[in-house]
Amino acid sequence: MDDEPSGGTGDGSTPEPDDPDPTADDDSAPAVDPHTQRAAVRDGYDGMAEAYRRERDAAEAPVVGSFLGGLSAGDRLLDAGCGQGTPVLNRLPHGVEGIGVDLSASMLDLARERTDAALVRGDLTRLPVASDAADAVTALHSVIHVPVSEHPAVFSEFARVLRPGGRLYLTAATGDDGWSGANDDWLGSGELMAWSFPGIDRTRDHLREAGFRVTDERVLDDAVADDDGGSWTHLFARLAED
Ligand SMILES: C[S@@+](CC[C@H](N)C(=O)[O-])C[C@H]1O[C@@H](n2cnc3c(N)ncnc32)[C@H](O)[C@@H]1O
Numbered sequence: 001m002d003d004e005p006s007g008g009t010g011d012g013s014t015p016e017p018d019d020p021d022p023t024a025d026d027d028s029a030p031a032v033d034p035h036t037q038r039a040a041v042r043d044g045y046d047g048m049a050e051a052y053r054r055e056r057d058a059a060e061a062p063v064v065g066s067f068l069g070g071l072s073a074g075d076r077l078l079d080a081g082c083g084q085g086t087p088v089l090n091r092l093p094h095g096v097e098g099i100g101v102d103l104s105a106s107m108l109d110l111a112r113e114r115t116d117a118a119l120v121r122g123d124l125t126r127l128p129v130a131s132d133a134a135d136a137v138t139a140l141h142s143v144i145h146v147p148v149s150e151h152p153a154v155f156s157e158f159a160r161v162l163r164p165g166g167r168l169y170l171t172a173a174t175g176d177d178g179w180s181g182a183n184d185d186w187l188g189s190g191e192l193m194a195w196s197f198p199g200i201d202r203t204r205d206h207l208r209e210a211g212f213r214v215t216d217e218r219v220l221d222d223a224v225a226d227d228d229g230g231s232w233t234h235l236f237a238r239l240a241e242d
Contacts, residue, residue: 030182032194034147038103038123040182040194041145045083045104048189053084053110055187055224060140061087063218063234067138067169071096075135078161080124080154081142085111088138092117099134101127102142125153129161137162139170141232144197148178151198155210164242168212171232172203174219187224200233212237 032040045052064087071077073095079088082100084107089098098117101124102108108119122128124139124146137158146154158168173179178198186193197203204214216236 030184030192032147032180032182032196034149034196037145037147037194037196040192042103044186044191044193045102046106048187048191048193049084049104049106049110051187051189051191052107052224053086056084056086057224058087059221060234061091063220064088064091064138064140064169067136067167067236068093068096070167071136076133077136077138078127078129078134079117080127080137080139080158081145082111082117082119083107083142085114085117085119088140089115089117099129101129125150125157127157127161131160132163134161134166135163136167136169139168141171143170143172144195145193147196148180148198148202151203151206152209155206155212159210159212159239162239164239166239168207168237168239170235170237172235173197173200174231174233175199176201178202200235203235207235207237211240213240 068091071093076097076099077092079098079100082089082102085100089100089111092098098115100111100117100119101122103123105121108121111119120128124143143151143154176199180196182192182194184192207214214235214237218234219231220234222230222232
């Protein structure tokens with residue numbers, strides 16, 4: 001059974017973040033219906049939480065550590081799509097308050113074993129968090145599961161919950177082309193998983209439209225075991241001061 005990190009082709013191969021839309025040129029990829037994608041992603045992670053946790057590695061740890069190092073005691077960080085609670089909520093600096101939001105109850109159960117942060121079931125497009133409540137938001141490998149048509153709503157939620165000047169760290173595609181598709185046996189778990197993300201330029205546009213200024217970008221290899229060496233852009237942005 002394959003253990004590819006990023007589903008999409010349905011035949012066990014890995015969809016690179018900059019692969020073209022498989023619906024255009026890859027008939028083998030299960031199509032993703034945006035109306036049912038949220039439920040598919042939630043059910044998929046509920047069924048494979050432990051498998052994902054096992055496969056998640058620490059390749060991003062230095063970058064996450066550097067972002068977290070910019071926080072001070074008394075700051076509040078929201079981890080949006082916190083999953084199993086790593087690699088962010090389990091490493092919060094002393095005195096930093098954490099909030100984790102995720103669709104999947106099973107992922108939140110795993111997170112509960114690794115962090116004292118407040119953990120809430122919720123959706124990235126309707127965050128159960130007050131306006132201006134966070135100094136920083138992280139969203140590692142989570143927005144890529146939301147239908148692209150809803151990415152502007154996600155970024156506008158990030159802007160709403162962040163204080164003016166607050167910082168955002170998220171992962172996005174590496175290339176100009178996006179990808180939408182599913183893998184019906186991701187990481188050999190037997191669970192279907194779906195992804196949907198635009199090319200990096202469109203993500204930059206979405207962020208700008210939501211009031212963010214991109215301050216840094218780094219391309220890193222995928223942090224889940226990946227024979228094909230897929231990579232993602234780690235994108236850092238700051239919300240306008242008003
Ligand atoms: C690939 S895991 C990443 C988990 C963790 N952030 C990490 O970097 O390992 C994606 C997580 O995003 C969550 N997620 C996906 N779509 C979501 C949505 N619309 N609202 C909230 N959480 C979502 C999933 O349930 C899953 O736990």
